[in-house]
Amino acid sequence: MPTGRPRDPQIDAAVLEATLAVLDEAGYGRLTIEEVARRAEATKPAIYRRWPTRQHLALAALAARLGDSPVPDTGCTLCDLGEGIGVFLAAFRRIRPGVLAALFADCAAVPELRDTFLATLFEPPRAAVGEMLERAVVRGDLRADVDRGLVLDMLSSLVHYRVLFGHAPLADDEVEAAVEALLSGVAVDYPRLVAHSRALTEAHDEAHHPAHHT
Amino acid sequence: MPTGRPRDPQIDAAVLEATLAVLDEAGYGRLTIEEVARRAEATKPAIYRRWPTRQHLALAALAARLGDSPVPDTGCTLCDLGEGIGVFLAAFRRIRPGVLAALFADCAAVPELRDTFLATLFEPPRAAVGEMLERAVVRGDLRADVDRGLVLDMLSSLVHYRVLFGHAPLADDEVEAAVEALLSGVAVDYPRLVAHSRALTEAHDEAHHPAHHT
Amino acid sequence: MPTGRPRDPQIDAAVLEATLAVLDEAGYGRLTIEEVARRAEATKPAIYRRWPTRQHLALAALAARLGDSPVPDTGCTLCDLGEGIGVFLAAFRRIRPGVLAALFADCAAVPELRDTFLATLFEPPRAAVGEMLERAVVRGDLRADVDRGLVLDMLSSLVHYRVLFGHAPLADDEVEAAVEALLSGVAVDYPRLVAHSRALTEAHDEAHHPAHHT
Amino acid sequence: MPTGRPRDPQIDAAVLEATLAVLDEAGYGRLTIEEVARRAEATKPAIYRRWPTRQHLALAALAARLGDSPVPDTGCTLCDLGEGIGVFLAAFRRIRPGVLAALFADCAAVPELRDTFLATLFEPPRAAVGEMLERAVVRGDLRADVDRGLVLDMLSSLVHYRVLFGHAPLADDEVEAAVEALLSGVAVDYPRLVAHSRALTEAHDEAHHPAHHT
DNA sequence: TGCTAAGCGAGACGGTACGTCCCGTCTTAAT
DNA sequence: ATTAAGACGGGACGTACCGTCTCGCTTAGCA
Structure with a gap:
């Protein structure tokens, strides 16, 4: 039973989308939390709360794309x-x-x-x-x-x-x-x-x- | 015909050695020109003059190790x-x-x-x-x-x-x-x-x- | 006539005490609601409910110390x-x-x-x-x-x-x-x-x- | 005899000016290195290299204003x-x-x-x-x-x-x-x-x- | 042999991105 | 109805490292 303020799902979506955009346009080497935050109009802590590292973020974004x-x-x-x-x-x-x-x-x-x-x-x-x-x-x-x-x-x-x-x-x-x-x-x-x-x-x-x- | 001050070959050797040491101990992700310079007791420009990027440096160092x-x-x-x-x-x-x-x-x-x-x-x-x-x-x-x-x-x-x-x-x-x-x-x-x-x-x-x- | 759940008076005391402790040990510049909450084993909203700003909190704590x-x-x-x-x-x-x-x-x-x-x-x-x-x-x-x-x-x-x-x-x-x-x-x-x-x-x-x- | 790349004096001037602007408009409590950097179109490290803390920066800026x-x-x-x-x-x-x-x-x-x-x-x-x-x-x-x-x-x-x-x-x-x-x-x-x-x-x-x- | 200039070492620079602290607020569940 | 508690969205922090620039010195090749 999770308590506290619930997470804003729009941020999840926007960040994943922005991550994929960066990966597509610039590749993994240019994938930067700061750039993702800028594109998603989110903040860095909001991203770090969801995905502790850039790797986790990229994995989540690609998994979301590949789907089933x-x-x-x-x-x-x-x-x-x-x-x-x-x-x-x-x-x-x-x-x-x-x-x-x-x-x-x-x-x-x-x-x-x-x-x-x-x-x-x-x-x-x-x-x-x-x-x-x-x-x-x-x-x-x-x-x-x-x-x-x-x-x-x-x-x-x-x-x-x-x-x-x-x-x-x-x-x-x-x-x-x-x-x-x-x-x-x-x-x-x-x-x-x-x-x-x-x-x-x-x-x-x-x-x-x-x-x-x- | 190369003129000017000749390159110090000791620096080449020290830098390659330091590069291999970093790669062995910490992996490529931690390979930093700054750290290599510290270990080799060289300066960053001395490294950049010889190998334009970290990739070139790593390639040179690994090639030197693998040999024929x-x-x-x-x-x-x-x-x-x-x-x-x-x-x-x-x-x-x-x-x-x-x-x-x-x-x-x-x-x-x-x-x-x-x-x-x-x-x-x-x-x-x-x-x-x-x-x-x-x-x-x-x-x-x-x-x-x-x-x-x-x-x-x-x-x-x-x-x-x-x-x-x-x-x-x-x-x-x-x-x-x-x-x-x-x-x-x-x-x-x-x-x-x-x-x-x-x-x-x-x-x-x-x-x-x-x-x-x- | 106050209705609803009554305020826990132990929290008031613990927070004021913790505030004074921080002020004594680290000075006003290091006085942080978060740190006070940690020391008092209270939560931030519990503090903000009682004192709207850090200034109010510090004033209250110092007044309590100086007494009459x-x-x-x-x-x-x-x-x-x-x-x-x-x-x-x-x-x-x-x-x-x-x-x-x-x-x-x-x-x-x-x-x-x-x-x-x-x-x-x-x-x-x-x-x-x-x-x-x-x-x-x-x-x-x-x-x-x-x-x-x-x-x-x-x-x-x-x-x-x-x-x-x-x-x-x-x-x-x-x-x-x-x-x-x-x-x-x-x-x-x-x-x-x-x-x-x-x-x-x-x-x-x-x-x-x-x-x-x- | 200072060696290395000389400091860009335009940055000094722009940062001091921006600092005074922030102090005038918002007061010392709102003086933020980040905000100063934004206004001066400088970067944070460039500021920290010159003035190690916000206090040093504010002192320098006010001294420059008061002048002789x-x-x-x-x-x-x-x-x-x-x-x-x-x-x-x-x-x-x-x-x-x-x-x-x-x-x-x-x-x-x-x-x-x-x-x-x-x-x-x-x-x-x-x-x-x-x-x-x-x-x-x-x-x-x-x-x-x-x-x-x-x-x-x-x-x-x-x-x-x-x-x-x-x-x-x-x-x-x-x-x-x-x-x-x-x-x-x-x-x-x-x-x-x-x-x-x-x-x-x-x-x-x-x-x-x-x-x-x- | 002395002069000149190219190339070198060294150090600091302007700048990007990092990961974290703390802020003040919001939501849920309990009293 | 109001509390306690926990997590949230967010602003700013100070730092590591990047790749580059400027300096003074060293060394070869020309005079």
């Missing part, structure tokens, strides 16, 4: 993975390049911040892809004897590496290529998966562009 | 990769965790700094592993149709990811496992590579512990 | 004046040097506070000495044609000036010297007053130290 | 004293009431500040009047056996007391009255001084308003 991404479940392993990774990449692409890397570097040394960073920004896509892999195993698309953690790591590291350090953001066909390369090694019967995927895609295309059919 | 790592060439693909990655990991382990990530984050936005960072700290191991892969293809150990860039990326990302973000440094058996997992997918005949490796290893062991032989 | 000083009435003009002034000086000496000056400076601009300050801290001694002078005139010790206000001012200003700004507190012999200088001009028969005073003093001494008498 | 007051030397003791005191009062009247008292209260506890305050703001007029008294004695206008320090104290305290605490500023006729009261006791031949003064005044008036003469 839906996990696709089409029944098609290849589709799920491609689309799922695409969804997360799309989310990360909304963040100015370099911001995540700088923020992580600033958080890495403090366990609490590091955990928050990972749990907030990295774990959701990872969990989603992990879920997809699980379904794929249940479905019989993936070998049950494969270390799913390793597969997960390889996919995740690809995304994270590019997100954090990629010159250019990961292109869609690169994602496809990576997934294919990986699955061709770990899949029970990759050609069947490809066939399945093509069938679904054609059905989908036909549903949307029936005139193209002969 | 030799590229192993044993004729055994599996051994080369394992040992080579181990060499680079050993070099990176001499740098306080988080320093590289923070420095990179600080350099990423400026092409010149980014390139210097990559060329100085990341390219050498990458090039070395690339060379190993090339030799492996020539040797017939790797499929020629595989995108070596992709394989290189997957190995590099593993190292870099762990170096930059790993809680714990990458353990040797983890390296082995990753290489094995990767090669079992892209290798022409993985069992043969394993056999080759075993043969070499036993020869090596026998050379050192002949008494164990029946 | 008894006005001596020995029948001896010289004794009364010396002792009376001594009493007030003793009261002022219980206040850390500089506190009164700072408080006055803080009150001077607001008529209400200024008046309270004067009425609370400066008027009582002034009135007491005025009363003594009145009795002295009635008694025939002072010339009736003298402006008693002027005499009062000269004695008061002496005390106040020193209390507010004196490097050193006014010493007892200085008081005597001032009274003597003044009375020698306005007394009806100054030598007689001195004789009277001496007689009383000796009688008093004898009563307490009879053995010293030959 | 010329000591009149007309050969007429009465005129000198009246005009001299008038000059100092005029200077003090240029300072918002209460500012000096508050500043002094803030300085009193620190010997260095206290001494600076006295030496800067109170000693000059005192010294000037002392010089006048000296000339008056030489000229034979004042009794040589009078304690000039005492006379000086009486005049000074009159001014200082009123300046620091007076409700109303000291009026010109009050000054005249005080001087007259004092000189009638210590002058060698007071009526002669009055006559001398009147003669000079009339000559002066005539020179400026000849038409008024019959």
Whole structure:
């Protein structure tokens, strides 16, 4: 039962918005409590009361932006993975390049911040892809004897590496290529998966562009 | 033809040393020109004259520490990769965790700094592993149709990811496992590579512990 | 008819006590509502409810300390004046040097506070000495044609000036010297007053130290 | 031999000017380094580098305003004293009431500040009047056996007391009255001084308003 | 060998942002 | 209805460090 004067929610919103604006325009290196306060027309103590450090503030602002991404479940392993990774990449692409890397570097040394960073920004896509892999195993698309953690790591590291350090953001066909390369090694019967995927895609295309059919 | 008073080389050395000391003790976030100047008993302008920014200074200091790592060439693909990655990991382990990530984050936005960072700290191991892969293809150990860039990326990302973000440094058996997992997918005949490796290893062991032989 | 929850009188006492403690230890400049609240284990609103400003609080606390000083009435003009002034000086000496000056400076601009300050801290001694002078005139010790206000001012200003700004507190012999200088001009028969005073003093001494008498 | 970058004198001037403006408009209690910095378009460190505390700053600003007051030397003791005191009062009247008292209260506890305050703001007029008294004695206008320090104290305290605490500023006729009261006791031949003064005044008036003469 | 000027060391500067103290006020729950 | 209590929105504090500027000295290369 919290007592005392309640916090003004408008300040929360204004500060988070201003934080995102600064991150977008100038990057994490230029993120300054003072500048955020100016933009949000708030005061520094009001910000410090809510987020004890710049890192907490940035984490909260980015988490608010990324929000919850839906996990696709089409029944098609290849589709799920491609689309799922695409969804997360799309989310990360909304963040100015370099911001995540700088923020992580600033958080890495403090366990609490590091955990928050990972749990907030990295774990959701990872969990989603992990879920997809699980379904794929249940479905019989993936070998049950494969270390799913390793597969997960390889996919995740690809995304994270590019997100954090990629010159250019990961292109869609690169994602496809990576997934294919990986699955061709770990899949029970990759050609069947490809066939399945093509069938679904054609059905989908036909549903949307029936005139193209002969 | 440089004229005027020559630069005092003792200052260069003292500043680099002090920079490494600060990086080791406090991390990149606490790396301050003022603090380096204090420790090196130099003045700030003397530092700024030599390295225009903190990033340049840190890059120079870390490059001086890492030095040149030799590229192993044993004729055994599996051994080369394992040992080579181990060499680079050993070099990176001499740098306080988080320093590289923070420095990179600080350099990423400026092409010149980014390139210097990559060329100085990341390219050498990458090039070395690339060379190993090339030799492996020539040797017939790797499929020629595989995108070596992709394989290189997957190995590099593993190292870099762990170096930059790993809680714990990458353990040797983890390296082995990753290489094995990767090669079992892209290798022409993985069992043969394993056999080759075993043969070499036993020869090596026998050379050192002949008494164990029946 | 006051309704609602009654005020806790312990808080009043604790706050005044804490205020005096802060004034004694740190001076008026360090007198902070927050610090007083901490010491008194009260809350700020509880203090603000009772005293609207720091000035009011300080005035109340000092008034409580000074309390009421008894006005001596020995029948001896010289004794009364010396002792009376001594009493007030003793009261002022219980206040850390500089506190009164700072408080006055803080009150001077607001008529209400200024008046309270004067009425609370400066008027009582002034009135007491005025009363003594009145009795002295009635008694025939002072010339009736003298402006008693002027005499009062000269004695008061002496005390106040020193209390507010004196490097050193006014010493007892200085008081005597001032009274003597003044009375020698306005007394009806100054030598007689001195004789009277001496007689009383000796009688008093004898009563307490009879053995010293030959 | 001071080395390093020289101080920008424009900042000194702007800050002192802004300080006086704040003191005039809002008083010492509202004197804030931050506000001064805003008005002077300077920064806080630039101010702190010059004046370590608000007290130092206020003292410097007031001293700059009061500047050096010329000591009149007309050969007429009465005129000198009246005009001299008038000059100092005029200077003090240029300072918002209460500012000096508050500043002094803030300085009193620190010997260095206290001494600076006295030496800067109170000693000059005192010294000037002392010089006048000296000339008056030489000229034979004042009794040589009078304690000039005492006379000086009486005049000074009159001014200082009123300046620091007076409700109303000291009026010109009050000054005249005080001087007259004092000189009638210590002058060698007071009526002669009055006559001398009147003669000079009339000559002066005539020179400026000849038409008024019959 | 002596002169001149470029480059150096040193120190202080103007300035941004920091994180904190204290202010005076507001809201809730209890008396 | 008024209190006690706690947290709030906010103004100002004094400091660390930034990157730069000005100085006087040192040292090479030219006369």
